[in-house]
Amino acid sequence: MSDAIEVSNLTKTFGPTIAVDHISFSVREGEIFGFLGPNGAGKTTTTRMLTGVIPPDEGTALVLGFDITRSPVLAKQGFGVVPETSNAYTDLSAWENLMLMGDLYGLPRSRSAERGSELLDTLGLLERKDQKVQAYSKGMKQRLILAMALLHEPGLLFLDEPTSGLDVQSTQMILALLRDLNRAGTTIFLTTHNMEEANRLCHRVGIIRAGKIVALDAPEKLKTAIDRVHKIEVSFDGKVPGDAIARLEGVISANQTGDKWQITAENRDAAIRSLVTFSHQNGAKIVTLNTLAPSLDDAFLRLTQGAHP
Amino acid sequence: MNPAGYAAQVRRAWAIARKDIHIYYFKGPVLIFGIFMPVFLFLAFLMGSRQLPLSFLIAGLVGMTLFFSATAVSPAIFPWEGSAKTLERLASCPITVEAIVLGDMIASTLFGIGITLITVIIGMALGLSLLHGVTLLVAILLAACCFSAIGMLLAVPPTNVPSNIMMLSSLLKFPLVFISGIFVPLEQMPSWGLALAVCSPLTYFTDLVRYSFTGSHFFGVWIDIAALGVFMVIFTAGTMYLHKRTMPKRM
Ligand SMILES: Nc1ncnc2c1ncn2[C@@H]1O[C@H](COP(=O)(O)OP(=O)(O)OP(=O)(O)O)[C@@H](O)[C@H]1O
Ligand SMILES: [Mg+2]
Numbered sequence A: 001m002s003d004a005i006e007v008s009n010l011t012k013t014f015g016p017t018i019a020v021d022h023i024s025f026s027v028r029e030g031e032i033f034g035f036l037g038p039n040g041a042g043k044t045t046t047t048r049m050l051t052g053v054i055p056p057d058e059g060t061a062l063v064l065g066f067d068i069t070r071s072p073v074l075a076k077q078g079f080g081v082v083p084e085t086s087n088a089y090t091d092l093s094a095w096e097n098l099m100l101m102g103d104l105y106g107l108p109r110s111r112s113a114e115r116g117s118e119l120l121d122t123l124g125l126l127e128r129k130d131q132k133v134q135a136y137s138k139g140m141k142q143r144l145i146l147a148m149a150l151l152h153e154p155g156l157l158f159l160d161e162p163t164s165g166l167d168v169q170s171t172q173m174i175l176a177l178l179r180d181l182n183r184a185g186t187t188i189f190l191t192t193h194n195m196e197e198a199n200r201l202c203h204r205v206g207i208i209r210a211g212k213i214v215a216l217d218a219p220e221k222l223k224t225a226i227d228r229v230h231k232i233e234v235s236f237d238g239k240v241p242g243d244a245i246a247r248l249e250g251v252i253s254a255n256q257t258g259d260k261w262q263i264t265a266e267n268r269d270a271a272i273r274s275l276v277t278f279s280h281q282n283g284a285k286i287v288t289l290n291t292l293a294p295s296l297d298d299a300f301l302r303l304t305q306g307a308h309p
Numbered sequence B: 001m002n003p004a005g006y007a008a009q010v011r012r013a014w015a016i017a018r019k020d021i022h023i024y025y026f027k028g029p030v031l032i033f034g035i036f037m038p039v040f041l042f043l044a045f046l047m048g049s050r051q052l053p054l055s056f057l058i059a060g061l062v063g064m065t066l067f068f069s070a071t072a073v074s075p076a077i078f079p080w081e082g083s084a085k086t087l088e089r090l091a092s093c094p095i096t097v098e099a100i101v102l103g104d105m106i107a108s109t110l111f112g113i114g115i116t117l118i119t120v121i122i123g124m125a126l127g128l129s130l131l132h133g134v135t136l137l138v139a140i141l142l143a144a145c146c147f148s149a150i151g152m153l154l155a156v157p158p159t160n161v162p163s164n165i166m167m168l169s170s171l172l173k174f175p176l177v178f179i180s181g182i183f184v185p186l187e188q189m190p191s192w193g194l195a196l197a198v199c200s201p202l203t204y205f206t207d208l209v210r211y212s213f214t215g216s217h218f219f220g221v222w223i224d225i226a227a228l229g230v231f232m233v234i235f236t237a238g239t240m241y242l243h244k245r246t247m248p249k250r251m
Helices: A043-050 A072-078 A094-104 A109-122 A138-150 A168-183 A195-201 A219-226 A242-246 A268-282 A296-305 B006-025 B028-048 B054-070 B074-083 B086-091 B097-125 B133-154 B162-178 B191-197 B201-214 B221-250
Strands: A003-014 A017-028 A032-036 A058-063 A079-082 A156-160 A187-192 A204-209 A212-217 A230-236 A251-257 A260-265 A286-292
Touching: A003 A043, A003 A187, A017 A043, A017 A058, A017 A187, A017 A204, A017 A212, A032 A043, A032 A195, A043 A058, A043 A156, A043 A187, A072 A079, A079 A138, A094 A109, A094 A138, A094 B006, A109 A138, A138 A156, A138 A168, A156 A168, A168 A187, A168 A195, A187 A195, A195 A296, A204 A219, A204 A296, A212 A219, A212 A296, A219 A296, A230 A268, A242 A251, A242 A260, A242 A268, A260 A268, A268 A286, B006 B028, B006 B074, B006 B097, B028 B054, B028 B097, B054 B097, B054 B133, B054 B162, B054 B201, B074 B086, B074 B097, B074 B133, B074 B162, B074 B221, B097 B133, B097 B221, B133 B162, B133 B201, B133 B221, B201 B221
Parallel strands: A032 A187, A032 A204, A079 A156, A156 A187
Antiparallel strands: A003 A017, A003 A058, A204 A212, A230 A260, A230 A286, A251 A260
C-alpha cells in the first residue's frame, strides 16, 4: 500500500450548498500534501469527512487502508488531527488534556507521560503544563493541540490551517516540527491559505475551488504550468543595443529599467543561452542574471478565479 | 488489543467518564446542588406532610434524589461539548459514539449513586432501619444506570444550546415524577393512574426502596428488578442508537 489517503467521488451537501462536489485524489505515503483553496471552498468539510467527523453523502475515502465510514475506529487509531477551531478542554490543564488523549488512543499511562513531556518540551509548553488551558494564548493552545494530535505517534497527520493567526515564532516552531515529522516518515495532510507555507513545505498541492479540485501537482510544476511566459532580469557592464536583445531567439520583449533589462521569454532556457552568446558577441559582461519565478500566489489566483482551466 | 473491540472501547468509555467527573461534576455549584437537594427534599417532605410516616416518605425521597441527580448534568454535556468544539475532537478519536455515551452514563450513574447514598444515610440517621440492604444496593445500581440512560436520552435532540435541553428535560422529568407513586401511594391510585405508573421506571425503584425500608411492596421484588432491568436495556440501547444517528448533526 503506497497511498495513505485515497478519495473517490467524495461529496457533501448542506441544504442547497454543495460544499464538496465529487472530488477524487490520493495522498501518497510519506508526502506532505497541501490542500489549498479560497474561503468556503470546502477544505474544512473535506478534512472533516476524511477524519470521520461528518459522514460523506456520497463517495468513499480510504484512510490508511481503512474505509473511514465502515471502520472508523481502526482508521482513526492511525492518524492525528489538528482541527480548524481549537478544541482542547479549557477546564483541564495541558497535561490532563494530553493524558485524556493517551487514554482515548489506548496508550499505557507511562507511555503517555513520556510522550507528553517530550512533546510539551519540544513545543515550549513544559513549564505551564499544569495550568488550565483557559489561561493559554492562541499560539499556546494551537501548540497544545498539535501535541494532542501527536501523542500516539500517528503515521498520518491532518492539519486544518494550523498556523492561521499565529505569530512568526509559533508558526516557525510548528512548521519546523512538521518538517521533522515528515522526515521521520509521517504523512501530512495540510490545509492552508498561506501559499508561501505550501510552497516551502509541500511535495504536492491540491487546489479546491467551489467544492471541486481544479489542480493537483507539485508546487513548482503548478507554477510553471500556469505561468507560460517567464521573466528574466539581466544587467551588463557596458552599453548594449536594446533592439538587438528583443530580437534574440526565445525572447518576446525587452525593457530597460535602470541598469537592468526586464526580459519576457517564451522559452527560458533558449533565452538565457542566447543572452550569453549575445554578451560574448558584444563584449559586454553579464553582471546579474535572475529568473523571476512565478509565484504560487499567481497560480492560485488564476486557478481559483477561473481564468485558466 | 483491537482498538475497535469491546474491551478497548469500554476502557476508553471509562476515560470519558473520568473526564466528565473532573470537568462537569466536580464543580462547586453541581456538588452543592447534589448535596443540598436531599437535605431540602427531606425538609420539604417533613414539614409538608407530618401525617405520613418517614418510612413511607423515604421511598419517594430516595427515588427523587436518584432520578434528579442521575439526570441533572448529563443532558447538557453534548450541547456543551458541541459548542466548545471538544465534541469534534472526540469524534475524530478512535472511540465509538456508543462508548462516548457509555462514558457519560457511567459518570452520571456514579454521581447519582453518591448523592443517593447521602439521602439513605440521612434517613438512617433520622432513625429509619434498613431491612434489606442488598436489595437496596441492587436497586440503586440498576436504577442509577436506567436513569442515566434517560438523562442521555433527553440529550438526543441535536442542539448545541445547553439551556434548550435543560428546559426540555425539566418538562419531561417532572411529569415522570408525578406518575411514579411518589406523592400518592400506588395503592390509592385510580386505575388510570396505575396504568401510567407502570410505564415509569421510577415506580419500580420507589417500590424497591419502600420494600428495603418497610418490608412491604406493591409489585414483587423480582418484578421490580426485572422491570428496571428491562427499562435499562431498552433506554441504553435506544439512547446509543439515537445518538449514533444524531451525532453528525452536532458538528
Ligand atoms: N455545518 C455546516 N452547515 C451548513 N453549511 C456548511 C457547514 N459547514 C460548511 N458549510 C458550507 O460549506 C461550504 C464549504 O465550507 P468549508 O468550511 O469546508 O470551507 P473552507 O474551505 O474550509 O473555508 P475557510 O477557508 O473559510 O476555512 C461553505 O459554503 C460553507 O458555508
Ligand atoms: Mg476551513
